[in-house]
Amino acid sequence: MKQEADLLVSNCRQLLTLQNPSVSTRRGRLLGDLGLVQDGMIAAYHGRIVAAGPESKVTEQISFTPGGITVDAGHSVVMPGFVDCHTHTVFANYRLDEYEWRIAGRPYAEIAKAGGGIAKSVSDVRGMSEKTLLAVSRKRLNGCISNGSTTIEIKSGYGLDLENELKQLRVIRELDRLSPVTIVPTFCGAHSVPPEYAQDREAYIDLVVNEMIPVVAKEGLAEYVDVFCETGVFTVPEAERILRAAVELGLKARLHADELSDVGAADLAVRLTAISADHLTKISPSTVVRLADSSVIAVLLPGTSFGLPSLQFAPAREMVNKGVAIAIASDFNPGSSPSESMSMMIAIACSHMRLSPAEAIAAATYNAAFVVGREREVGSLEVGKRADFLILDCEDYREIPYRFGINPVRQVFVGGRLWSREDA
Ligand SMILES: [Zn+2]
Known part of the structure; x- marks a missing residue:
């Protein structure tokens, strides 16, 4: 028939x-x-x-x-359509001054001290109404779609308190309702320790584990949880505590891992059977082998190295040769990668990570669909x-x-x- x-x-x-x-x-x-x-x-x-x-x-x-x-x-x-499996699309403002400072060689610590970095995006999101945040985010989402992304993961992580994390997640949910594309929500309350908890990080982790994650899970506002595991951000034991608490409540685990230093975050992803370990610029050769033996998908974010600007890229060629499952995403965010263009990410992945055009395209579509759990729907x-x-x-x-x-x-x-x- x-x-x-x-x-x-x-x-x-x-x-x-x-x-x-x-x-x-x-x-x-x-x-x-x-x-x-x-x-x-x-x-x-x-x-x-x-x-x-x-x-x-x-x-x-x-x-x-x-x-x-x-x-x-x-x-x-x-x-x-591209599956952009790692973005921070819901933010308030670009950080253009900081871009010039970075080009001029000012170190990140100095930029953070001058009021830049994630803390700037946090104060911007906290100061913006939900309605305005939705309006600016819709405009950006349109940019993602016109550049070919038809499935887009979006993280919270610029609120860093219960009220503003929920605000970001509600905006993500509203974007999904308003737009025909598929939006996948991720709770990233452990993106950074907010300034008001700088002297008591343990109390912030308690807040994430005991208050934020239970509300997010109960209200069904996220499918995934993501932790920035890095020197000066969250340690491996802290990340493990947060992720285990979230997995217990039905969320799936992801990690910003081994981006600026090899702290063992990718190994934590393997240990927890996380869905993905993202960034991996500083991953060690032995961890690449362990990743290849696991189900963890390495999400590579070439736009972040390009935008920082840095000449260091994740060892994608070695990963593919060793059998690691890789995906490519934009990391669209106002700090290191303010680009929603997946074709640009593919270009950087080819030039700087030595992927073939075909490999980069498959990583940005087919494999990326697995990262967001939509492998039977898209990719x-x-x-x-x-x-x-x-x-x-x-x-x-x-x-x-x-x-x-x-x-x-x-x-x-x-x-x-x-x-x-x-x-x-
Ligand atoms: Zn990110």
């Missing part, structure tokens, strides 16, 4: 299906397999993919509903998944990193519908 379809996308010069026979993260040599189909076609019905493959084959498989929509991709690249163009896809202004997918600094996305489809700015 033929499959009914109400959306047909034809004339895809390169269709990147990312199809995979088994539902598991892509590792090693498999990472670079994009499931590329020349002259491909996608068919969808009620927002779900019913066929994706060579045009001749798809045409045979489907019966087109009268009144359905046909789209001519114009002989260009068509691929799954590839396979039968049954959401029809979230991009039509690019490119004839070859390698143009994504090669022509860095441009937005290659011509059209964004979310759940089978053409997205426009007015939707979000």
Whole structure:
């Protein structure tokens, strides 16, 4: 029997299906397999993919509903929407002064002393009404979508008290309600110790564990919990205490790990069977091997090194060669990575981490979907998944990193519908 379809996308010069026979993260040599189909076609019905493959084959498989929509991709690249699995999109203001200070070489400690750093974003969020925070965040979310992200994880972590963490999480929930894209909420109350607890960090951790996490879990405001485990932020035992408390209440664990120093945070992720360990700029070679033997996904954030600016990048090439499951995300935030462009992240990952364009694309779509627990919904163009896809202004997918600094996305489809700015 033929499959009914109400959306047909034809004339895809390169269709990147990312199809995979088994539902598991892509590792090693498999990472670079994009499931590329020349002259491909996608068919969808009620927002779900019913066929994706060579045009001749798809045409045979489907019966087109009268009144359905046909789209001519114009002989260009068509691929799954990006899954941006690590962002801090809900913030109040950019931190432009700080950017100039960093370029001029002022050390972070001095910038923090001058009122910059995470503490600046915390005071900005605390001082902004929920309504205004939602309005500025919607504008930024539109930027993410127009750059091709159709699934976006967003963390709290600029409130750092019960009231303002909940405010951020409610804004994230509202963004999900207002926008057709998929938003995945993460509680990151342990992003930093707020200034008022500088002399009593234990009391802040008690607040996170005993008050914030129970409320967040009870109100269903987050699916994940994330802790910034780093020298001068939260220690490994502190992170472990917070994550275990959250996991007990049904949240899934993630970590900002080994970014500025190798404190053993990635090993903690392995020990806790966390979903991901993110950053990993300073990970040791022996930890890479342990990560490869685990289910933990290494989320690499090339925009952060680029934006700091730093010449140190996570050892992505070594990770892939050793069999670590990697994903790429933007870390969109007002400090180190104020960019919502996943194609730019792919470009930096290719130039500075020596990933191939195909590997970087798979890490930014297929593998990233596992990080946010949406691997059966998004990340590839396979039968049954959401029809979230991009039509690019490119004839070859390698143009994504090669022509860095441009937005290659011509059209964004979310759940089978053409997205426009007015939707979000
Ligand atoms: Zn982050």
